[in-house]
Amino acid sequence: MMKYMSKLISGILIAVFSMGVVAQTKLPPGWQSTLVKVTSDGKLVYYPDKQGNTIPDFSRVGYHHGDISIPHYPITKIVYPIENGDNRQHIQNAIDEISRMEPDKTGHRGTILLKRGVYHIYGSIRITVSGIILMGEGENINETRLLAKGTERFTLIQVNGSGRIEEIPGTRTKITDTFVPVGTHSFHVSSSSNYKVGDRIIVYRPGTQNWIHDIKMDQIVERKGTRQWTAQEYNLSFEREIVKIEGNCIYIDNPIVMQMDEKYGGGEIFKYTFAGRISEVGIANMCLESEFEHYEDNHHAWIGVQFDKVENCWARNLTCRYFGYAAVSCERYAKNVTVANCRCLETKSIITGGLRYSFNNWGQQNLFMNCQSTEGRHDYVTGARVCGPNVFYNCTAFQTYADIGPHHRWAVGTLYDNIITDGEINVQDRGQMGSGHGWAGVTQVLWNCRAKRAAVQNPWTSGNNYNIGMKGQKYPGHFTNRPEGIWEGQNELNVFPRSLYIAQLMARHKNMDLLILMK
Incomplete structure (x- = not known):
């Protein structure tokens, strides 16, 4: 350690x-x-x-919550490119061979080295067990280069576990505090007798109809396809671990990132399992490319690397070129993933809604750092009902066609730290955009960012959004009669500390x- x-x-x-x-x-x-x-x-x-x-x-x-560095292991198996043919099965066979090995005490099974060269790939490479590292000899196009071929949308490298979060029966307990503020690491429950230090719990914040009404998401001005929000869609489950118990006071590892208010149903906790979730998988040091026919081609490889049903995994030192959707996408059940020193360059797809989400996050406790994007739309973005904390740190986006920020339907607890873009960073009520995006998020913190302009609004209730030390223009947002977020230090030259995350x-x-x- x-x-x-x-x-x-x-x-x-x-x-x-x-x-x-x-x-x-x-x-x-x-x-x-x-x-x-x-x-x-x-x-x-x-x-x-x-x-x-x-x-x-x-x-x-x-x-691992930033407590340990991404590890380095010796090479277990070496793979060389097949010059004329499909390399997918060639690489998959190596992964399957390592998958049958027993993990060591750190959870590592083996590291596969893809030697320098071009690997033509038809279809997805899949990693479905823990402890496998897939790495190349560099992310330059003349080093280890995986070229996705074909005219179907697919993910080049899928890292996916199985199963789902399962509540342990008989463990659900009511939070008794009438109000739990953002930022706290503790709260009181009706009884702590079922719990011990080290337990993994869900901090559950229910959606209620009076809350939906008070944030006016049952009153979205309609256009064709607009859906009003419903309470049952907004039951939020935050994954946490108990670090201390004092009487009926529970202390958790990660903070509360959305207020829990008795008038909106308060909160509960319960223990859970996730048997099929995998861990200790890394993808590193490669150039990933997609073939394409023209600039707005929508029928080719879609995502470079996708994580779901995983924890404590990583992608780093990847150059991803010409994909239609994203370089790296962390899905709903991706947790504690680090995406570092990755690039999403020259995206190829129609420039319209639902496309070009360069670094996309739906999961929890994920970190995107030192990343770059060109020709994206939503370059550093979260989806609907994303439960934080999550961080985008020290990232750039240029030639962007839309905005950075929470995209729709109440993402919770995201830090955008030292993000530089020639476009916009927005946290706002998106109203009837899309199918009724509404309030994009709460506890969204912009820290020392640089943008062409930004709109940061507060929802009608349940928390704040912040823009601290941004260099760029302030504008009201798509809807100008919304509460203003908390702004400080606009265009200050020497924001201190420069990085909140660090x-x-x-x-x-x-x-x-x-x-x-x-x-």
């Missing part, structure tokens, strides 16, 4: 210095938000609003002094 921590802290230091977080003599003293500050003695302090809500701690995302991660690992950011 200490070895992993040492690597992690070293990586953070490199990131901090390379981003220029260390103060420069020509810059004025750092500007700080009133909501979260680094104090003179180097502590990260949060300032609650009148209800007790704070900006939450987003640091426990990605592979500052929170460093503060959590107490052997790292936040004052290093100020020197």
Whole structure:
């Protein structure tokens, strides 16, 4: 563990210095938000609003919550490209062979190295068991290059477990607090007798009709195809782990990212299992490409890498070119996935709704960092009813055709940290857009981003959205009569700390002094 921590802290230091977080003599003293500050003695302090809500701690995302580095293992099997033929089965056979091996104590079965060369692939490569790493010798087109061929939409590399979340009968317990604010790590329950430290639980926030009515999502101005929201669609399940119990007070690893209010049904917890979920799968160091016939071709490979029903997995150092939808997509049951140093370049599909979501997230506690996108629409985006926390950190998007941000139907708890785009970043009521997108999200935090312009609105009830230190134009949004979100430090030159995610991660690992950011 200490070895992993040492690597992690070293990586953070490199990131901090390379981003220029260390103060420069020509810059004025750092500007700080009133909501979260680094104090003179180097502590990260949060300032609650009148209800007790704070900006939450987003640091426990990605592979093993950011507590250990992505591991390196020796090569188990080497695969060479077949020059004239389909390499899919060739690679799949190697994966299947490793899948039959017993995992070691870390959960690792084996690492497959795809040697430099071009691999023609017809159809999807599938990884369905834990502990397999598929890696190449580099992400340049002249290194390890997988070329997806054919005229059907498919995912080039699928990493999918099986099963679903199953509630353990008899464990559901009512949260007794009349109000649980955003940012807290604890709450009281009617009885903690069924629980112990280490239990995995669902923090359940029910959808209720009076809540739907109060956020006016049963009153969406209709056009053809518009669906009003219904309560049963908005039962939200946040995956958490118990870290401490004091009497009937439960402490959890990741914070509450949406208010739980007694008048809207409060909340409950229950234990769960997910037997088919897989882990410790990595995809790295490759160039993934799709064949295409023309710029708006909709019939070719669609996604580079897709994760679902997984936890503690990663994709890194991938260059994805010409796909129709996404470079990497984390689906509903993808949890604690790190997507790092990946590129989604020159997307090929019609420029319209539902297409070109370069880095797409529907899961929980996922981290997208140091990624790049060109010619996308929604480059860093979440879907409907996404339960955070999730983080997009230090990413860029250029030649973009739409906006970055929560796309529709109430994504909860996302940090957009140091995102740079030549387009827009929006958090707003999307109303009748699509089939009735409505409120895109709550507890959406933009920190030190740069955009052409941004709209950040607050929903009518149940929380806030934030834009802290953005460089760019402020505009009202698609609907101009909505409550304004919380804005601070627009166009400030020296936002401090430059990265909220890095500052929170460093503060959590107490052997790292936040004052290093100020020197």
